[in-house]
Amino acid sequence: MNLPILAATALLALLSAPLSADNTHTPAPAFEPSHPWITDLDLALEQSRKTGKPILAEFR
Amino acid sequence: MSTPKDGPLGKLQEKYIRLRITNMAEVDIGVFEMDFNTTFGLFVLNHRKQVYLRYGARNDAGAETFLSIPSVAIALQRGLILHERWKAGSFTPPPAGKSKMSQTFPNVLKTVRENKCVHCHQVAEGQAVEIFALADFDKKTSPWIFPDPAKLGLKLKVDDPIVVEHSTGAAAKSGIKNGEEILKVDGKTVSTFADIQYVLHHLPRDRKELTLTTNQGPRKIALPSHWRVTDLNRRSIGHKMEPFPGFWGKPLTIGEKKKLGLPTESFATRATKFWVSTPGKQAGMREGDIVIAVDGASSSPLAVNAQVYIRLNYEAGDEITVKYLREGKTREAKYTLKAKPW
Numbered sequence: 001m002n003l004p005i006l007a008a009t010a011l012l013a014l015l016s017a018p019l020s021a022d023n024t025h026t027p028a029p030a031f032e033p034s035h036p037w038i039t040d041l042d043l044a045l046e047q048s049r050k051t052g053k054p055i056l057a058e059f060r
Numbered sequence: 061m062s063t064p065k066d067g068p069l070g071k072l073q074e075k076y077i078r079l080r081i082t083n084m085a086e087v088d089i090g091v092f093e094m095d096f097n098t099t100f101g102l103f104v105l106n107h108r109k110q111v112y113l114r115y116g117a118r119n120d121a122g123a124e125t126f127l128s129i130p131s132v133a134i135a136l137q138r139g140l141i142l143h144e145r146w147k148a149g150s151f152t153p154p155p156a157g158k159s160k161m162s163q164t165f166p167n168v169l170k171t172v173r174e175n176k177c178v179h180c181h182q183v184a185e186g187q188a189v190e191i192f193a194l195a196d197f198d199k200k201t202s203p204w205i206f207p208d209p210a211k212l213g214l215k216l217k218v219d220d221p222i223v224v225e226h227s228t229g230a231a232a233k234s235g236i237k238n239g240e241e242i243l244k245v246d247g248k249t250v251s252t253f254a255d256i257q258y259v260l261h262h263l264p265r266d267r268k269e270l271t272l273t274t275n276q277g278p279r280k281i282a283l284p285s286h287w288r289v290t291d292l293n294r295r296s297i298g299h300k301m302e303p304f305p306g307f308w309g310k311p312l313t314i315g316e317k318k319k320l321g322l323p324t325e326s327f328a329t330r331a332t333k334f335w336v337s338t339p340g341k342q343a344g345m346r347e348g349d350i351v352i353a354v355d356g357a358s359s360s361p362l363a364v365n366a367q368v369y370i371r372l373n374y375e376a377g378d379e380i381t382v383k384y385l386r387e388g389k390t391r392e393a394k395y396t397l398k399a400k401p402w
Binding site: 055 | 084088100105116143
């Protein structure tokens with residue numbers, strides 16, 4: 001899936017996300033557009049080991 | 061809304077190696093274990109596949125109830141703190157889960173072989189089939205997964221769900237007060253709503269008591285009866301369980317029940333869909349009919365809607381009598397249940 005499609009999908013999900021009953025919280029999160037993400041777990045593990053950064057894994 | 065690089069979430073993301081999983085084929089769900097009946101999930105972990113926290117969960121109200129930008133930001137901040145503590149040796153995350161690849165579920169493998177994208181709900185369906193196949197599977201106790209802390213009397217704050225917004229029931233009896241922060245559940249560190257649900261999910265079935273450690277100290281909660289029960293119709297396991305109830309429907313809200321003079325605990329359900337050959341339709345039911353009783357029963361502590369009641373209490377081949385309302389009149393439909401809709 002390319003970035004424009006991802007962005008459009010996220011925007012659609014955000015616009016269609018219902019608010020809580022009391023409408024007091026910010027709607028569901030969307031991460032696009034922001035940083036590049038990698039899609040290979042082994043590469044992420046290796047980069048984490050090298051850089052000392054934790055991994056943020058997103059499922060959608 | 062987006063999360064630009066210079067925004068709060070963008071800055072937090074920079075501190076992570078960012079991994080995006082868009083296809084559930086060949087995903088180790090032993091490591092990435094979550095409620096897959098959701099729309100969105102995050103994990104924070106280290107290079108040893110030790111998960112610090114998870115984010116993304118559902119309750120009976122929906123899959124978005126506990127999703128919010130502030131709660132994501134808090135989760136990401138907590139993930140960074142736990143990572144630093146792990147590096148410093150002051151935090152021991154649970155060991156990586158036992159490996160279990162998603163394609164071990166036959167339905168997932170089939171999708172992979174068809175060269176199609178595997179979705180989270182397909183993993184949830186695979187898990188449901190696996191639960192049905194358990195040697196000790198019991199319809200009255202086994203189907204409920206990822207319980208809702210609300211059943212313990214914990215109404216949690218949406219933008220920071222380790223904070224108790226309103227304590228009632230068992231939680232209040234244990235001494236938990238509004239505003240307390242839940243730090244551990246059963247001795248396990250929790251940072252998010254999903255973390256709390258995850259620990260509750262893994263509690264042994266025979267547990268009667270649970271210790272929550274809050275910022276005010278340990279609290280012992282006596283687990284109420286049926287505390288694991290959620291609306292099965294909200295999860296794959298509820299859709300996969302046989303028999304098919306004879307109709308598809310949506311449970312009435314408390315307001316709708318009151319309007320019709322039905323008790324609030326009623327499992328009254330509005331029929332919303334039939335196929336031509338579905339048994340309810342063949343017995344005379346139509347879209348809009350409100351099912352109010354099944355063989356004389358009108359409520360159950362295990363079912364908030366009539367469809368789940370039928371799935372839990374009957375088998376394919378059983379004959380049932382459904383009482384329903386149409387235009388203010390009570391009618392009955394008698395039919396034999398089939399395993400599946402077709």
